[in-house]
Amino acid sequence: MVRRRAPEKERREQILWAAFEVAARDGLAGLTVRAVAAEAQLSHALVLFHFGRKEHLLQELLGWLLATTSVFDVSEDVVGFPHALDRLYALLQQEMARLTHEPRHVRLFFEYWALGARHEPIRVRISAELERYRAAFRENMEELLLAEPATFAGITADGLAAVAVSLIQGCAMQAMNDPEHFDTDGYLVAARGIIGQLAAPVTPMNARNSSHS
Amino acid sequence: MVRRRAPEKERREQILWAAFEVAARDGLAGLTVRAVAAEAQLSHALVLFHFGRKEHLLQELLGWLLATTSVFDVSEDVVGFPHALDRLYALLQQEMARLTHEPRHVRLFFEYWALGARHEPIRVRISAELERYRAAFRENMEELLLAEPATFAGITADGLAAVAVSLIQGCAMQAMNDPEHFDTDGYLVAARGIIGQLAAPVTPMNARNSSHS
DNA sequence: TTTGTTATTGACCGCTTGGTCAATATAGGT
DNA sequence: ACCTATATTGACCAAGCGGTCAATAACAAA
Known part of the structure; x- marks a missing residue:
């Protein structure tokens, strides 16, 4: 519906944060592409557009975790x-x-x-x-x-x-x-x-x- | 195909052991009813027949783990x-x-x-x-x-x-x-x-x- | 304004999952 | 041999999954 374009870097960070929220709430078992998209209020196709595969998202979330902690x-x-x-x-x-x-x-x-x-x-x-x-x-x-x-x-x-x-x-x-x-x-x-x-x-x-x- | 009837207790132990094999190999994420059934060479419906829900199998496996260890x-x-x-x-x-x-x-x-x-x-x-x-x-x-x-x-x-x-x-x-x-x-x-x-x-x-x- | 790039979406696909159910083969009691 | 119990199965279902894709909206450059 309401679409706002965002620069790639910003979107990726938003998605990673959403991924952390989901993983912290529901565990890695609950970390689905769709759940992350819902958390970030985006379509799940957009998450895959920015991260390619769920595997990449999983690995980048670990990187984010180690860097953020x-x-x-x-x-x-x-x-x-x-x-x-x-x-x-x-x-x-x-x-x-x-x-x-x-x-x-x-x-x-x-x-x-x-x-x-x-x-x-x-x-x-x-x-x-x-x-x-x-x-x-x-x-x-x-x-x-x-x-x-x-x-x-x-x-x-x-x-x-x-x-x-x-x-x-x-x-x-x-x-x-x-x-x-x-x-x-x-x-x-x-x-x-x-x-x-x-x-x-x-x-x-x-x-x-x-x-x- | 080849069907052999087994007393309930025996079957349950067989299934629990198969569940442990699966969980040890593929993790709790890989512990699916079908994977356990395949490991025990049974139909997946039989696993559900003996344990009702996957949840029960999960809990009984924990019990088995704590008792066996x-x-x-x-x-x-x-x-x-x-x-x-x-x-x-x-x-x-x-x-x-x-x-x-x-x-x-x-x-x-x-x-x-x-x-x-x-x-x-x-x-x-x-x-x-x-x-x-x-x-x-x-x-x-x-x-x-x-x-x-x-x-x-x-x-x-x-x-x-x-x-x-x-x-x-x-x-x-x-x-x-x-x-x-x-x-x-x-x-x-x-x-x-x-x-x-x-x-x-x-x-x-x-x-x-x-x-x- | 027009054009071209790209971020974004909904629809779709094939697959796996947990769970149900009617049908059936097996065993034991009579 | 018959009959009742129940253990066992394959077929089926709805839901959710990761992933693809054409269509489209937004934006920057011309």
Whole structure:
């Protein structure tokens, strides 16, 4: 009926946003060309005109998701802390906060992860993103390892970074589908406590054996 | 063509197994009534005859998955160790091994988790399973907390159990889609190292400050 | 105004899906 | 052998899917 022409770039962004809305609401299973078109109030033929195939839309939505998600703005808030341990705390807390502020992005990421099992190009991109995620922690972990080489004999920075990523992913999985029953604060405290044991500077005050012997 | 009558229970199990094969191969998106029927070499009408609706098949497959998956046979191998920490090690290692021995079960569980976001009855069952999973660790964690209450001030057994579950889930997510690039052993060593810092019996040999001062 | 390019649409196609149903073959009790 | 139960099937249906295409409206350039 009412037709308004729009430049290609603008339309594509509009359609991608609509695709995200649909995927966030109905899951990737509900991401149909027609549903996206309805969300954007366009004809479904126009969506295919701009993206060629649904497959392209699916892949570009993943690109949009990875680009849009505010991953690891490590810069300002985190860098301030002098100690590596404090930066790790801040990093973890920041990521936990992101899980609760952008749950739809995180959830969609998990869905793409599952899709990646049977879809190689998507699997590759998801793996790369996870690797990028670990890399953001690795630097920090190397500092921790250097501080106390004897304690961490045999442990690699990669291993520790992977563990850090697990802490975030695992919290997301347990909390997202059951937010009122899962104690996110208790989780954060426990995670922080564990990390604290990792590399707390050894002084008489917090030395472990002060409570024994 | 060749028709053989089978008692209801037998047929249902046959169909459920076929459903698992299909879901493991093609994902829940590929779990169609017809695909299951083809896998079981039956007509698709027969599948609907025994399960009524696809919805029922989907739910019963989840039940089958949770029942079949060899979760937490804590009994024999683990109970043997006298120290809580060793039992925790064994538990973690056992679960890690399960991830690699039953990857299809684990992957399907993740897919049900994602589906649970828009499907309440499934979400409820998944949440319950995760809770059950945490409970298996909680008992162990309480022992650790009792051993050194000062070190873990403010930390709850629930929080620690959730962290333990995260270690397993996170490892699965990072490793499953990228097994040759992810260092599972390094992960396990790191996780074990972290836990070791948690509550290792304090002796001159492994006391942390032995490398300092 | 005319012309040419392109964004947009509705109609259409072939295919797959979940689900129903009458017809039929099978087994067990008598 | 007959009869009743039910397990099993192929045919059918409406709905929704991705994708194609000719027709058309909007816009910029001439």
